[in-house]
Structure formats: C-alpha cells, structure tokens
Amino acid sequence: MSQAPDVVIDPPVKAVAEAKEVPRSRIVVASTIGTSIEFYDFYIYATAAVSVFPHLFFPKGNDTTALLASLATFGLAFVARPLGSIVFGHFGDRIGRKATLVGSLLTMxxxxFLIGLLPTYHQIGIVAPALLALMRFCQGLGLGGEWSGAALLATETAKKGKRAWAAMWPQLGAPIGFFLAxxxxxxxxxxxxxxxxxxxxDGAFLSWGWRIPFLLSAVMVMIGLYVRLKLEETPVFARAVANGEKVKTPLAEVFKTxxxxxxxxxxxxxxxxxxxxxxxxWVLSHGTGKTPAHGGTGVGFQYTDFLVLQLVAVFFFAGAIPISGWLADRYGRRITxxxxxxxxxxxxxxxxxLLDPVGMGEGRMLVFLVIGMVLMGLTFGPMSAVLPELFxxxxxxxxxxxxxxxASILGAAVAPFIATWLATSYGVGWVGIYLxxxxxxxxxxxxxxxxxxxxSLDG
Incomplete structure (x- = not known):
C-alpha cells in the first residue's frame, strides 16, 4: 500500500485561497523582466570569462590555459544551480512563488554587483580568483531559483490551451538579457x-571599463524588485494551499513521487x-581566437566585429521563441x-x-549563428511549459x-570546456558531433x- 504524502494543512488558508487576480500584462512584465535581469547578469560573466577574466584574474602563462581556467569558473555556477533550485524550490513550494522570486533576484x-568591485590577481593574488569563483557560485544559486519561479508564474496563471504561449514570455528573458549584456x-x-x-x-577597458556592466545590474535589479513586489500569489498555488496539499519537505517528496x-x-x-x-x-572564443596560420584553431575575427554578428543572430533567437510557443500549443509539446x-x-x-577557417568571412559565420540561434529559440521556447507540466x-x-x-551541469557547464578541447585537439567538426x-x-x-x-496543473 502506498504511503500518503506528509501534507501540511495551514489554518490561515482562506486568505491564500482568495488571492487577487493579477492583470495579465503585469504577469508578463514580471516574468519577462526578472529573467531578463537574471540572464543579463549571467551573460556579462560569460562575455567577461572570454575577454576579461583570463587577463585579470589568473596568472600569466599559456593563453589557452588561462582561458580554460576562466571557463572553469564560468561552469562553477552550473554546479550551484541545482542547489539553488533545491533551496528556492523548498520555499517556493512551501511559502509561495512570489516571495521566492524576490529572494532569487536579490541573490543573483x-x-x-560585487563582481564589479572585486580586486584583480595583480592586486591581491590568488584570493582574487577565489572571490570571483565564490561570486560566480552565488550567481548560480540565484539563477537556480529564478527560472522555475518565473516559469510557474507564467504557466500557473495562463488561460486554458495557451500555456506554452504564456510560458514563452520568461524565455524571452534569455535573448533580451543576452542583447543587453x-x-x-x-x-x-x-x-x-x-x-x-x-x-x-593598462588601458581604460581592462583597468575599469569592464566593471560597468556588472555595477549597472544594481539598477536593473531595483526595477525588477519594484515589479515583483506588486504581484499576487498564483491561483494554482493558492488552491493547493487551500486544499492542504503542501508538503513539509518538497525535495524528499519529489524524489519519492x-x-x-x-x-x-x-x-x-x-x-x-x-x-x-x-x-x-564557446563560439565567441572560437570566432575571436587565433587562426591556424598564427598557431591557433580559431577564426580570427575582431572581438567587436564578432559581437555585432552575435547581436544580429540574437534577434532571430528572440523571434523563434513565440513561434515555438504557438507550435507547442497547436501541435503539442512532444512532437514539436x-x-x-x-x-x-x-x-x-x-x-x-560552416566553421572551416579557410575562406571564412562574416557572411558564412552569420549564417552559422542565425541557424543555431533559430534552433535555440525553437527548442528553448516551450521548456517553461514542458518542465512545470511534468510535476x-x-x-x-x-x-x-x-x-x-x-541539465545545466550536463549540457552547459561543461559545453564550452569540452568544445574548446575538441576544437583544439581534433578539429571544429567534432564540436558538432558533440552537439x-x-x-x-x-x-x-x-x-x-x-x-x-x-x-491539468491542479493536484
């Protein structure tokens, strides 16, 4: 005989059950702006991990070794993200989506902001990369709790038959954050x-200019907090509380059931x-890396030129997300x-x-980036509906x-590292085989x- 879950029935459930209906526009803004801020924070680190941190936070030596060390700290956040999902998930399933979303936003x-204030390796030695790793870990904790809350805010307030469309709004935070960063x-x-x-x-950029995007995140966080503090609890969670369906230990319950x-x-x-x-x-480091003629395996674009190509491709990423939401509602999540x-x-x-450095020009690289970003938008768009619907x-x-x-550990934390190693050791075609x-x-x-x-999302 199966054992009933250890539920907790709270006496003051009436107030929770009578949560006010929030205007759809406010939900859209709150779910989108929060993930935009979170992904902005995440991407400015990703960009700096290639162009800034190898020079300022790691000892001088082999350029590839410094890049790999910087990418390793980039991957550290992905180790923290499951822990963040456990911590924030516990409170999100126990006290509600709204308060937890505020906490994850502040953590990130x-x-x-503190990364923008860190001294470099040349100033305090080995303590600098240690502090950088600690802040990166905290970034991972925050994002680990952010995405789920934003996805649930969108899906648990959606109209019938429109969940994938509603859920695509927090997914738009990824291209928006990427574009801003x-x-x-x-x-x-x-x-x-x-x-x-x-x-x-000794130039202005590596002396202090790189800190500006990190410090400006404080302004964006204050905007996000203002919007989220005006939210009400989702009706699905309010009904669960009213029906006494909360559990004492969501982590144990999810592994059991x-x-x-x-x-x-x-x-x-x-x-x-x-x-x-x-x-x-990875493609940023490959696109701006030294060409084979100069002892490297990259393509040799200037950093600014390559960023322009990426920013153009991001528009296609953003455009594909609503298309995928419509397809998932029309034909189903699985077949799409x-x-x-x-x-x-x-x-x-x-x-x-497409990535053969021989004869590589901006046109061929842009084709590669656009195809990849369109596919990214199509596969990423429905995920904030699919994963919540499973539980x-x-x-x-x-x-x-x-x-x-x-999945971020298995698919993202190691991806830039493995791709860099494969391209260096066996050629860029093997990066595609890895994908x-x-x-x-x-x-x-x-x-x-x-x-x-x-x-049904109830029950």
Whole structure:
C-alpha cells in the first residue's frame, strides 16, 4: 500500500485561497523582466570569462590555459544551480512563488554587483580568483531559483490551451538579457578603443571599463524588485494551499513521487543547454581566437566585429521563441520538440563545413549563428511549459528547477570546456558531433516523455 504524502494543512488558508487576480500584462512584465535581469547578469560573466577574466584574474602563462581556467569558473555556477533550485524550490513550494522570486533576484543581483568591485590577481593574488569563483557560485544559486519561479508564474496563471504561449514570455528573458549584456560590452569596448587581439592591461577597458556592466545590474535589479513586489500569489498555488496539499519537505517528496519526471525533464533539456552555450560562450572564443596560420584553431575575427554578428543572430533567437510557443500549443509539446531536436542533430553535422577557417568571412559565420540561434529559440521556447507540466503543484517549483538546473551541469557547464578541447585537439567538426550526441540523448528522452499539452496543473 502506498504511503500518503506528509501534507501540511495551514489554518490561515482562506486568505491564500482568495488571492487577487493579477492583470495579465503585469504577469508578463514580471516574468519577462526578472529573467531578463537574471540572464543579463549571467551573460556579462560569460562575455567577461572570454575577454576579461583570463587577463585579470589568473596568472600569466599559456593563453589557452588561462582561458580554460576562466571557463572553469564560468561552469562553477552550473554546479550551484541545482542547489539553488533545491533551496528556492523548498520555499517556493512551501511559502509561495512570489516571495521566492524576490529572494532569487536579490541573490543573483548582489553577487553580480560585487563582481564589479572585486580586486584583480595583480592586486591581491590568488584570493582574487577565489572571490570571483565564490561570486560566480552565488550567481548560480540565484539563477537556480529564478527560472522555475518565473516559469510557474507564467504557466500557473495562463488561460486554458495557451500555456506554452504564456510560458514563452520568461524565455524571452534569455535573448533580451543576452542583447543587453553583449550590446553594453560592445559599446564600452568601442568607446574605450579596446583591441581584444592585442589587449592593453593598462588601458581604460581592462583597468575599469569592464566593471560597468556588472555595477549597472544594481539598477536593473531595483526595477525588477519594484515589479515583483506588486504581484499576487498564483491561483494554482493558492488552491493547493487551500486544499492542504503542501508538503513539509518538497525535495524528499519529489524524489519519492516524481523521480521519473526528474530524469526525463533533465535529458529533455540537455540539447537545449548544449546548443546554447556552444552558440554563445564557446563560439565567441572560437570566432575571436587565433587562426591556424598564427598557431591557433580559431577564426580570427575582431572581438567587436564578432559581437555585432552575435547581436544580429540574437534577434532571430528572440523571434523563434513565440513561434515555438504557438507550435507547442497547436501541435503539442512532444512532437514539436522531436522535430526541432532532429534538426539540431542535422545542424551538428554542418560544423566542419560552416566553421572551416579557410575562406571564412562574416557572411558564412552569420549564417552559422542565425541557424543555431533559430534552433535555440525553437527548442528553448516551450521548456517553461514542458518542465512545470511534468510535476504536481506541491513539488512543481522544486521538481522543474532540479530538472532544469541538473541539465545545466550536463549540457552547459561543461559545453564550452569540452568544445574548446575538441576544437583544439581534433578539429571544429567534432564540436558538432558533440552537439549531435547531446541532441540524440534528448530525442530519446522526448520519445519516453508523455504529452503534457492538456495536463491539468491542479493536484
């Protein structure tokens, strides 16, 4: 006989159950602006991990070694993200979505602001990269709790048959944050006349200019807090509280009742994460790296020129997200993602051709970036509906967060590192094979996953 979950019935449930209906526009703004801020914070680190931190936070030596060390600290946040999903998921499933969303935003924002104040290796030695790693870990904690809360805010307030469309709004935070972060870095490098191919350690950019995007995150966080503090609790969670469905330990409950969904959700996200961090972090280092003629394996673009190409491609990323939301509501989550994942596998086979440094020009690189970003938007868009729909209300924050962020370790934390090693050791075509393998694993997970388009979020 199965054991009933250890539920907690709170006496003052009436007030929670009678949560006010929030205007849809406010929900859209709150879910989008929060993830935009979180992804902005995350991407300014990703950009700096390639162009700034190898020069300022690690000892001088081999350039590739410094880059790999910097990318390792970049990956540290992905280790923290599942922990963040557990911590914030516990409170999100116990006390509500609204308060937890505020906490995750503050955690991420404070850590990002402090990175902008850190002394460098040349000033305090080995303590500098240690502090950088600590702040990166805190960034991961915050983002680990942010995404699930924003996804639940969107899905648990959506109209019937429109959940994937409603859930695509927080997903738009990724291209918006990317555009803001990289656009700001582009403006600063151009204004300060910074040459990434021949960086001047005493120049304005590496002396203090790189700190500006990190410090400006404080302004964005205050805007996000203002919007989120005006929210009410989601009606789905309010009904769960009123019905006495909360559990004392959401983490234990989700592993007891929904372990299969955790595994499926993790591998459903694998290809999305691998593709995205190949198309953003790794490709930046490859695109601006030394060419084979100069002892490298990269393409040799100027940093600013390559950023412009990435920013153009990001518009296609953003445009594909609402398309994927419509497709997922119209045809279902499973078949939509199966087709897109198949296309990602085909795209992986094109790396050797599209990224061949011989005769590489801006046109061919832009084609590569646009194809990758369109596929990214199509696969990323439905995820904030798919993962929450896999789990019951009383463990939804915890379950969707753990699946999403465990996938970040398997697909994102190691992707730039593995891709750099493969390109250096075996050629850029093997980076595409790596993406193909990740997509094949996701394809199998989608075959096993049930369709969730018409699943009820109550209960």
């Amino acid at each position: 924002g404070v850590a990002t 990289n656009g700001l870095f582009l403006i600063i490098t151009l204004f300060m006349d910074h040459d990434t191919s021949n960086p001047d350690l 929904s372990w299969r969904q955790l595994i499926i959700g993790t591998f459903v996200m694998l290809a999305t994460y691998t593709l995205f961090y190949i198309m953003t972090t 993602l199966l087709v897109i994942t198949g296309l990602i596998m085909v795209f992986g086979l094109s790396f050797g051709l 019951p209300t009383n463990v939804r924050y915890t379950g969707s967060g753990i699946a999403y962020n465990t 193909l393998i990740a997509a094949a694993i996701t394809f199998v997970a989608l075959l096993v996953m049930r369709e969730t388009k018409d699943a």
